[in-house]
Amino acid sequence: MGNKRLYWPAKSNYIPPASSTSIPKKDFVYDAIFIGGGAAGRFGSAFLRAMGGTQFTFEADNHLGGQCCKHNCVPEHFAYDNSVYMDHLRWFGGQLWFPEIPDKLDMAPIFDVYRKVRDTNVYQFMTDQSKGQLGIEFAVYKEAKIIDANTVEVDGERYRAKNLVIATGARPRIPNIPGINLKGVITHQELVGIDYEPQKIVVIGQGKTSSGYTSFFRSCGCEVTVVNRSPIYRWLDDDVREFVISNMKRRGIKIHEGVKIKEIKGVEKVEAVVFEEDGKLKEVPCDTVFLGTGVVPNSEIASPLGVEIGPNNEIVVNKKFQSSIPNVYAIGDTAGLPYVMSKARQSGMIAAKNIMGEETEMMDRTIPEFMFTTYEITWCGLTEKECREKYGDAVIIKMPPDKLDIGLPLAERSMVMAHLHPEMSGFQKAIIEPKSRRFVGFWHVGYGAKAAFQYLPVLMDKGLTVDEMATFHELFLNAEHFIQLTRLRAGQKNLSNL
Amino acid sequence: MGNKRLYWPAKSNYIPPASSTSIPKKDFVYDAIFIGGGAAGRFGSAFLRAMGGTQFTFEADNHLGGQCCKHNCVPEHFAYDNSVYMDHLRWFGGQLWFPEIPDKLDMAPIFDVYRKVRDTNVYQFMTDQSKGQLGIEFAVYKEAKIIDANTVEVDGERYRAKNLVIATGARPRIPNIPGINLKGVITHQELVGIDYEPQKIVVIGQGKTSSGYTSFFRSCGCEVTVVNRSPIYRWLDDDVREFVISNMKRRGIKIHEGVKIKEIKGVEKVEAVVFEEDGKLKEVPCDTVFLGTGVVPNSEIASPLGVEIGPNNEIVVNKKFQSSIPNVYAIGDTAGLPYVMSKARQSGMIAAKNIMGEETEMMDRTIPEFMFTTYEITWCGLTEKECREKYGDAVIIKMPPDKLDIGLPLAERSMVMAHLHPEMSGFQKAIIEPKSRRFVGFWHVGYGAKAAFQYLPVLMDKGLTVDEMATFHELFLNAEHFIQLTRLRAGQKNLSNL
Numbered sequence: 001m002g003n004k005r006l007y008w009p010a011k012s013n014y015i016p017p018a019s020s021t022s023i024p025k026k027d028f029v030y031d032a033i034f035i036g037g038g039a040a041g042r043f044g045s046a047f048l049r050a051m052g053g054t055q056f057t058f059e060a061d062n063h064l065g066g067q068c069c070k071h072n073c074v075p076e077h078f079a080y081d082n083s084v085y086m087d088h089l090r091w092f093g094g095q096l097w098f099p100e101i102p103d104k105l106d107m108a109p110i111f112d113v114y115r116k117v118r119d120t121n122v123y124q125f126m127t128d129q130s131k132g133q134l135g136i137e138f139a140v141y142k143e144a145k146i147i148d149a150n151t152v153e154v155d156g157e158r159y160r161a162k163n164l165v166i167a168t169g170a171r172p173r174i175p176n177i178p179g180i181n182l183k184g185v186i187t188h189q190e191l192v193g194i195d196y197e198p199q200k201i202v203v204i205g206q207g208k209t210s211s212g213y214t215s216f217f218r219s220c221g222c223e224v225t226v227v228n229r230s231p232i233y234r235w236l237d238d239d240v241r242e243f244v245i246s247n248m249k250r251r252g253i254k255i256h257e258g259v260k261i262k263e264i265k266g267v268e269k270v271e272a273v274v275f276e277e278d279g280k281l282k283e284v285p286c287d288t289v290f291l292g293t294g295v296v297p298n299s300e301i302a303s304p305l306g307v308e309i310g311p312n313n314e315i316v317v318n319k320k321f322q323s324s325i326p327n328v329y330a331i332g333d334t335a336g337l338p339y340v341m342s343k344a345r346q347s348g349m350i351a352a353k354n355i356m357g358e359e360t361e362m363m364d365r366t367i368p369e370f371m372f373t374t375y376e377i378t379w380c381g382l383t384e385k386e387c388r389e390k391y392g393d394a395v396i397i398k399m400p401p402d403k404l405d406i407g408l409p410l411a412e413r414s415m416v417m418a419h420l421h422p423e424m425s426g427f428q429k430a431i432i433e434p435k436s437r438r439f440v441g442f443w444h445v446g447y448g449a450k451a452a453f454q455y456l457p458v459l460m461d462k463g464l465t466v467d468e469m470a471t472f473h474e475l476f477l478n479a480e481h482f483i484q485l486t487r488l489r490a491g492q493k494n495l496s497n498l
Numbered sequence: 499m500g501n502k503r504l505y506w507p508a509k510s511n512y513i514p515p516a517s518s519t520s521i522p523k524k525d526f527v528y529d530a531i532f533i534g535g536g537a538a539g540r541f542g543s544a545f546l547r548a549m550g551g552t553q554f555t556f557e558a559d560n561h562l563g564g565q566c567c568k569h570n571c572v573p574e575h576f577a578y579d580n581s582v583y584m585d586h587l588r589w590f591g592g593q594l595w596f597p598e599i600p601d602k603l604d605m606a607p608i609f610d611v612y613r614k615v616r617d618t619n620v621y622q623f624m625t626d627q628s629k630g631q632l633g634i635e636f637a638v639y640k641e642a643k644i645i646d647a648n649t650v651e652v653d654g655e656r657y658r659a660k661n662l663v664i665a666t667g668a669r670p671r672i673p674n675i676p677g678i679n680l681k682g683v684i685t686h687q688e689l690v691g692i693d694y695e696p697q698k699i700v701v702i703g704q705g706k707t708s709s710g711y712t713s714f715f716r717s718c719g720c721e722v723t724v725v726n727r728s729p730i731y732r733w734l735d736d737d738v739r740e741f742v743i744s745n746m747k748r749r750g751i752k753i754h755e756g757v758k759i760k761e762i763k764g765v766e767k768v769e770a771v772v773f774e775e776d777g778k779l780k781e782v783p784c785d786t787v788f789l790g791t792g793v794v795p796n797s798e799i800a801s802p803l804g805v806e807i808g809p810n811n812e813i814v815v816n817k818k819f820q821s822s823i824p825n826v827y828a829i830g831d832t833a834g835l836p837y838v839m840s841k842a843r844q845s846g847m848i849a850a851k852n853i854m855g856e857e858t859e860m861m862d863r864t865i866p867e868f869m870f871t872t873y874e875i876t877w878c879g880l881t882e883k884e885c886r887e888k889y890g891d892a893v894i895i896k897m898p899p900d901k902l903d904i905g906l907p908l909a910e911r912s913m914v915m916a917h918l919h920p921e922m923s924g925f926q927k928a929i930i931e932p933k934s935r936r937f938v939g940f941w942h943v944g945y946g947a948k949a950a951f952q953y954l955p956v957l958m959d960k961g962l963t964v965d966e967m968a969t970f971h972e973l974f975l976n977a978e979h980f981i982q983l984t985r986l987r988a989g990q991k992n993l994s995n996l
Contacts, residue, residue, distance in 0.1 A: 043982075043985060043986070046986050046989070047985070047986075047988070047989040048989070049989070050986070050987060050988070050989025050990045051989040051990075051991075052991075068974075073974060073975055074907075074913075074975070077907065077913045077975045078913040078914070078916075078917060080913075081911050081912070081913040081914045082594070082595070082914060084911060085586070085596070085911075085914070086595070088583070089597070096580070096607055096608055096611065097580070097584070097599065097603040097604060097607075097608075098583070099587070099597040099598075099599055100597075101595065101597055105595040106595060109594055109595075110594055110595075113594065113917050113918070114917060117905070117916075117917045121904035121905065121920070122904075124904065125902070125904055125906065128902075129899075133899065133986075133996060134986060340971070340974075341972065341974035342970075342971035342972045342973070342974065342981075343971075345972075345982060345985060346968075346969065346971075346985075349968060349985055349988075349989070352989065353989075363969045365969065365970070365971060367971050368971055368973055369973075370973050378973065401627075401631065404623070404626075406619035406620075406622065406623055407615070407619060408623065409572075409575065412910060412945065412946055412948070412949075413579050413582060413583075413911075413945070414579070415572075415575045415576040415578075415579040416576070416579045416580060416583070418576075418615070419576060419611050419612060419615045420611070422619070447910065447911070447946070448910055448945070448946045448948065448949055448977075449949050450910070450946065450973045450976060450977065451910075451946055451947050451949060451950035451973070451976050451977045451978050452949035452950045452952060452953060453973055454950065454970060454971060454972055454973055454976060454981060455950060455953035455954060455956075455957060455970070456953060457971065458953075458957065458970055459953060459956065459957070470844075470847060471844065471861045471863065472840075472863070472952060472953070472956055473838070473840035473841075473844075473863060473865050473866055473952065473955065474839065474840045474843075474952055475840070475866055475867075475868050475876065475948045475949070475951055475952055476566075476571060476838075476839035476840065477571055477572070477575045478948060478949050478952060479946075479948065479949045480949050483840075483952060484541075484843060487541060487545070487843060487844070487847055488541070488544050488545075488548070488631075488632060489548060490545070490548070490847075491544070491545040491546070491547070491548025491549040491847070491850065491851075492548045492549075493549075493550075498631060
């Protein structure tokens, strides 16, 4: 059922120039054959080439770069960027010089533009960079079949390598709900090809991908209802979670938590979602159901090898990204959690290093995370609660302080909010273990802090204290005020909240 | 002449609640009396209080927080935020759902809103945080006169302290040009009180403050001409500079470099600026002249003490921010270059530490910098040229690569640009000393990278190599792509450009 969704044909007519693709060599043993040229496979291939290794990358689709540029990260960010502009104009429109916008804005043309640019520029950039700058050897439209741990078969021919690297990604998890195959039940993959204008959308599941689209749908003026098995965003710090959810509600998104989905109703096309909440059946009419119910690694390709498969369908790997067969690697989403870009790319790098004889494990770094609503939410490390549980205490530096109802510029481009709509202007929080004076968590809701959260965990892992932070140079007005707020407390022998 | 501009009365009618201000004690010797409660004085006061010291802060104006929230950083950022929205709608308007906006947009209402919010919320936040959260003792509308190194006189009464801390800021430098006192010749200080709509503006000088306003004026639809003694932005890396200036020109800003200003013409009100360029006299008609000609530290208050004054009128200080009289400190802009917020606040902290007996010098860290045009430009460390001069070689990682004419999302919120206007989508560059494999410079033009540049120089100072960077976790799609681009090269034994 779900698998049919996965293997839809690429609607792109892009074909890389023949001069960019390569013909794999039959009488040759590559250092590695990569199956899949997405984020993990492409970065792994590039790193191996940079180290002087020989590789060939077979890509089943028509482009390198994988699902990220096909229907994941790139369209999500494009939609998010549109969503933020829309949301801001909804708040600011009619004030100062800001124009007003209609209640309902079309989303299909946005994805039309996206697909057009993707099928030309984006895929072409992937080709140019991969071949021209990185020297990767690859071919597209090549479905590979694994014969043994050194051999793949493509188009009836066999190719050999010292190592196989499986980088076949993941697919949306399709829950087992009556009505799931009705027209109008879509994942983010189908969304980028949408050819009608949704008016009423029910979002099932609030993961990191669906959260951004949930707010995007609302920014477009759709009626949006979220239904979720458990409380949403329970991985967020409590204060952050409250700010985020209250701002979703403020924008008119309806949220039902702790529900059990019973049925997606409809004749041919979806008409309503039926769920049980507090022991009662409820029905929300809709023309579209958006599934945000997670992903499943594509590990089936490895079945001829008999490698160990984990509980989420992932290929089980060690810290070198070797499967239970040492010269067979699995990287990216195929290797299971966490399903993040940095892990995908790093796993490619680490596999390449090990293949080239440089024994390497992935470093045990704190991984930063982000999530879109209308806001960008970024964090690394512990919640306040986790800090209290782990260390018995916590000191908090946050902005705005409790009960402050004036606007503060707590995010990139938030000065307009701070001046016109104080309640919108963001939230941030740093969590300190007071005995060691070390930071153990950073949280930001707003815009423009994401890039900083790539470096904050590195410093945190190195033992960043409030005393060290106080000597850093803030770039005022900064999107996050951690440095200057810290400096207002660093003089204290016994740290107190700010 | 210029001084009249400086000492204009605050047009704010804000008065802090009596419960927030304090009455200074006459029969008491404070650890420190701070003269001026701007960024430097306020952070210094807070740090000293956090360490358990006693202080009193005399502020001549009606609020703490100084010029930053009165007419410097805050309105500049508010204008910049408006400018970015305007600029983007000028590019996107009429495409997809983006509304079109009129050619000319009023700026006076923007500053009206700014002043209204400033005179209530912003000043009140400064009061609340300073008194309620930080325990600073202060009084406003208090012009202090220095009697000796331990005594100040305020309203005819004398107050004593073990140390004086002078934090009186800086004022705009007013060049000696005929016509400089005509109506319509303004600095950023007068701009926030503007009560007419400029149509044609000549900007004299392109410093870090005027560059942002230059683009703001253009975003509002004004005709904007920049005249500058030397090539503008010559401190930028050549590639960055070219991208930035070409984008200013693309937006219709006229730039004259290497000129000598002869006269500001007008009867009562400014009518034109006359300058010499390539040996010829040129005249640009205008209704407004905006001065971006730098600042002069306010050190005159210290003259009764006879402390050493430097060539820019700054109080000369050592690395502890002590003047030539050890118990008299000068902090912030009063102490001279660099005129940046982080130095202002840190100098307050360092003065406080030394006053409290903890001998401390400002750490020798690389200071990141930023500048607005329509874009946000952030950087730290060396230009490519400086790297080649210093180390004889440089390896460059940049995006987009040379001669690429497709859009890449090289900035926060730039996905719309990348899809609709590729030529807008930003520029970034990292500079590596290839022998040590260490980063020596980072540059970014776009949006959303500023917060990252608070931490990049810290890591750079710690010796960040390409090999270490390759193990960091990027938050894809990130505003700056340094981590992932580095990873595409880190496998090479001998690094090559990307």
